[in-house]
Amino acid sequence: MAGNNKRVIVVGGGLAGLAASIRVAEGGVPVDLFSMVPVKRSHSVCAQGGINACNEVARQQGYSEYQHFDETLYGGDYLADQGPVLEMANWAPRIIDLLDRMGVPFNRTSEGFRDLRLFGGSLFKRTHFAGATTGQQLLYGLDEQTRRFASEGKINKREFWEFLWPIIDGEGEDRRCVGIVAQDMRTMQIQAFRADAVVMATGGCGIVFGKSTNSVICTGGAASRCYQAGAWYGNGEMIQVHPTAIPGADKCRLMSESARGEGGRVWVPRKKGDTRDPTSIAENERWYFLEEKYPKYGNLVPRDIATREIFDVCVNEHMGIGGENMVYLDLTHMDPHYLTEKLGGILEIYEKFAGADPRFTPMKIFPAVHYSMGGLWTTYTPGDYQPESPAGIHNPGDESPASTAVGQGMEFGAHNNMMTNIRGLYAFGEVNFAYHGATRLGANALLSCIFDGLFNGVSVTNYVLDGVAEDQGAATVSAAVFDHAVEQEQAKQAQLLATVSDSGSTDPQFNPYTIAGELGVEMTAASTVVKTGPRLEQCLEKIKELRERYSQVKLGDAAAWTNQSLSFTRALGDMLIMGEVIAKGGLLREESRGSHYRLDFPDRDDDRFLKASVAEYNATSGESTIMWKDVQTALVKPKPRTYGKVEEKEPAREEAVAASGS
């Protein structure tokens, strides 16, 4: 089949990258897999909650793949193109079966079937899980299969290699991606690699916000490099914030929302900057602000409200504990035995990383950036399901308007599925903007990553085998193109290394870590939970200042071997550009939708903004411009997103518990 030395490069070894590598290798095309870490250590390991799929039990209760699709669109406030979401929901049960066959230890019922749990965004049990570390277990399942393919020589793993730049050749119709430049993070050798297609599976960009729930490798640097090379970036402003995280000195770790569900009370000291031990602060000196502002629902207000209120109290009113961005989540009024029984596992996590026992000391929590719905812009070929008019409200038990046959939402194997605007350059997983619209439902992330790899991996194989003309193959491209790309990266590196001086890098003006810290604080304050036009403009000014300082950055390490400072500082330049895209999209989107909340435009505005923001980079000016592209809504008619109203009727404990771990 593939006797014509065609090759595919996959960048990133999380769920999306591994699933893609396996699928492409199985299709007979050899894969070069690049990852900054041994793939088993990718960020996918951090996902705790589970993976959604329609299943037999839920089906017999009236659930369906179609309803999973409908929930995902609704959750995402209709900002995602609908075809790909339908296809993903249809494939979910097949994906669970495959993972099951790979040996993933899914939790079991007493009869030996796969167990299910309730999760936010659905009234049906449709979330499969493996202990408290589902993401880790799914990743290991794929890691094991990748190891098998590697041992057979079908996948060539290059671990501790950093992606530096996509190589794009040709003009107009002929413009296509023909390989990448990458660097060995140990030897620092920079090298070009040829490929007929490149799959970016490089995850999110949480580190742009400083401390987030993301791993340290999630800088968004790789996506930003593709963006600077001409790939479009979609819906950058759509950043999901998790309401309750444990703010550490190094990162924020998730605290399950079930702590609120079980009776946790949120408060801050009434006295600004009070540093007393919380247990010695009397009841009348505590401000239970959620209970006060929402007397009816108190601490059980929905997630987005909880997030905004906590944020407001700390960032705008400076009432956080000891002046810091933290509030108490207090369980100490409850019976410790009851707590251990109900919340054991999550209390242990808190104790391990915060060093205090939540049964006797109030927990300190704060919202944290968790997931990027935005990512590289991608396209696809629509599938067979093309209703005459979009469907209305779908209720449990209703007959599904679409079938679950392969190719209903997206044509199976079409060359352009999840391809960026640059031919041959694909984006899979979190770095792909396609599936989650304006907010992602809990336990849909793992699904979208694996779906991209398995379903769209076939598109990559088909494209390299049938879509690349013989005289267009990467093997035919002149060596000068690759040499030039390497030289450019070498020059960039030489420029950074030349800034190292004996006096060191301690001037905070030009210290890369200081600049990164300031970027994170600014992005978190201006461009996450509550946004306003003036604040975002200020944020863009700040980024301009940081970019100016970055142009004179001083590196602290001149080593020609394993130079992590160089790698980080180079990525910082890319993070600054990513930050600008995120803030600019937020400024221009004058509405509130999903995770994007504008205080000055509190309503959804379908007339103006039922559109994807698509950023394009001007390499000459260094500026980003935003275009607006229509969203495909031919399958389901957008309806108002009224979770709030449902919760008003019943702000049940179950709701908060169900939302946990996402």
Add this chain to the structure above:
Amino acid sequence: MSNTATNGQPSSAAPVPTRTVTFRIKRCDGPGQPTRWEDFKVPVVPSSNVISCLNWIAEHPVTASGQQTTPVVWDCSCLEEVCGACTMVINGKARQSCSCLIDQEAPREGDVITLEPMSKFPVVRDLWVDRQRLFKGLEKIKAWVPIDGTYNLGAGPKEEPDDQQMRYTLSTCMSCGCCLEACPQYHKEEQEADWENAFVGAAVLSQARLFNAHPNGKVLEGERLDALLGVGGVNDCGNAQNCVKVCPKEIPLTESIAAIGRAATVHAIGRFFRGK
């Protein structure tokens, strides 16, 4: 890794440091280079851990005696003790640096924390070591379920909850290497050529048990046991039981080793009678 953008927060958002702690860090510029110790005085807050201190040093690379130096190089990723990357020897004990809180490790003013790279793996630079031998070991024992391909072929086998629990526990091994650092039978091998005959270690033996326990993974049990009957296999274990005491995921490693040992013996007898 010095990649976290967690420092330099404006004072309005950053907690005020409450005290300083001295870090003694064993440094080495690369393979074959001499090692040296450097001390750093690091301001800490109650939420500080070893990672946040290494981040602080990256931003302020000046030793306790005022010498300008380079940021320390180390490996990390998840910062949640689930990826295994950040393992190092802290005050003489191998553990994850991301879950090492300063207030617990060095509670008193003037306490010193020493950081060294793991001694059983070749050093790349400073605290970063090369653990590829561990992953090679997984390849050697075919640590996977040999599925027929990724086509849609229905569900996997049903499983009893107890069996799932057992496999889940074994499957939480994050290839961190603590059990190997602690093992008296596991020795450093600089050359990849020597890995083949060197002891695979407790983590890999336990993974063999994991895949032998899967109804379809079992298909390769014979090959796994063949690999583990040879040099560097289960017989290299001296039963010192150090491994099980240090595993951060509390994986029952000695049980796994005993199970593999028994299976290997049975397999060897069978092989003798089959004349293979």
